[in-house]
Amino acid sequence: MTYVPNPARYENMPYRRCGKSGLKLPAVSLGLWHNFGAIDSFENARTILKLAFDSGITHFDLANNYGPPPGSAEVTFGKIFKEDFKNYRDELIISSKAGWGMWEGPYGDWGSKKYLVASLDQSLKRMGLDYVDIFYHHRPDPETPIEETMGTLDLMVRQGKALYVGISSYSASETETAIAELNRLGTPCLIHQPKYSMFDRWVEGGLLDVLGDNGVGCIPFSPLAQGLLSNKYLKGIPENSRAASHRGNGAIEEDAITDEKIAKVIKLNELAIKRGQNLAQMALSWILKDDRITSVLIGVSKPEQVTDSIKCLENISFSAEELNTINSILG
Numbered sequence: 001m002t003y004v005p006n007p008a009r010y011e012n013m014p015y016r017r018c019g020k021s022g023l024k025l026p027a028v029s030l031g032l033w034h035n036f037g038a039i040d041s042f043e044n045a046r047t048i049l050k051l052a053f054d055s056g057i058t059h060f061d062l063a064n065n066y067g068p069p070p071g072s073a074e075v076t077f078g079k080i081f082k083e084d085f086k087n088y089r090d091e092l093i094i095s096s097k098a099g100w101g102m103w104e105g106p107y108g109d110w111g112s113k114k115y116l117v118a119s120l121d122q123s124l125k126r127m128g129l130d131y132v133d134i135f136y137h138h139r140p141d142p143e144t145p146i147e148e149t150m151g152t153l154d155l156m157v158r159q160g161k162a163l164y165v166g167i168s169s170y171s172a173s174e175t176e177t178a179i180a181e182l183n184r185l186g187t188p189c190l191i192h193q194p195k196y197s198m199f200d201r202w203v204e205g206g207l208l209d210v211l212g213d214n215g216v217g218c219i220p221f222s223p224l225a226q227g228l229l230s231n232k233y234l235k236g237i238p239e240n241s242r243a244a245s246h247r248g249n250g251a252i253e254e255d256a257i258t259d260e261k262i263a264k265v266i267k268l269n270e271l272a273i274k275r276g277q278n279l280a281q282m283a284l285s286w287i288l289k290d291d292r293i294t295s296v297l298i299g300v301s302k303p304e305q306v307t308d309s310i311k312c313l314e315n316i317s318f319s320a321e322e323l324n325t326i327n328s329i330l331g
């Protein structure tokens, strides 16, 4: 049946400007790292993407290696795009990345021009797209000159294969260098994608200041610490959870669900309830409270999690007392 998107899809989602660029992103974006691979249910993936778009989520985030197996999330996305979203291309921001190991040999990893150019061509083919809206270098490469990696991002924009470019997991000082090089080339850095959650606050040690000062957007990944910052692990490890799935490719494993973490989750959960939220919603609101954050990048395994998570938007302000309580729980 032909998919007809919800006509009210733009009514409730705020769209935040990405740094000082012309682009706005939905306050909540959806990533396809896990649950969209060849090992996952195609129909579930399709239902999730349609529900997300119906809810005002216009940004879908991918990478060459998402799956498993690597590449298969882009294949799944490409099939769904062709079936359901083709007529809505101009309403969508689709991103991909390269920087982690993707194919064998010396040209399938890190940050060389050889790797990045080939990888983007492969991603476009898998997704059936003429261009991506944002292309990221996925992680810093200590061996390739930054001029080569940034020069390749600039080339992709000039070739029309990417509209904007970004970087992921670069430290504050690496980010400053990358921003300066991209400015010199005339292709500004649109956005940075760092890991950021209540359990991993490294961006507060300088990166957010660099991004704010330079007018570069920020879209944190793993805001729920892969599900740990929710009430799902309060009574053990559910069978259908990511931690029990052993999917590989960086997915959380059971040994990360420690008693120490759960003790904090219990206290955070109590505070969330006082705020009229569940813990997942509070963890997402807590990220969005900072106006240097453009969008929070969620991952979901079920359609209900889309609906549940975007309710975070109903309360994204925190009193000083609430913030102090969170800081003292986190220690």
Ligand code: NDP
Binding pocket: 030, 031, 032, 033, 034, 061, 062, 138, 168, 169, 193, 220, 221, 222, 223, 224, 225, 226, 227, 228, 230, 231, 232, 240, 241, 242, 243, 280, 281, 297, 298, 299, 300, 301, 302, 304, 305, 306, 308, 309
């Ligand atoms: P999260 O930290 O949000 O974890 C997602 C998981 O949390 C879901 O699979 C689900 O777990 C659980 N969850 C989601 N919503 C709820 C809810 N409302 N209530 C309870 N549990 C919930 O994000 P991800 O780690 O998935 O990362 C998000 C995206 O960030 C990725 O898809 C990718 O696009 C990007 N990313 C980028 C990286 C980079 O290097 N640039 C690295 C990693 C991610 P369950 O499956 O158990 O149901």
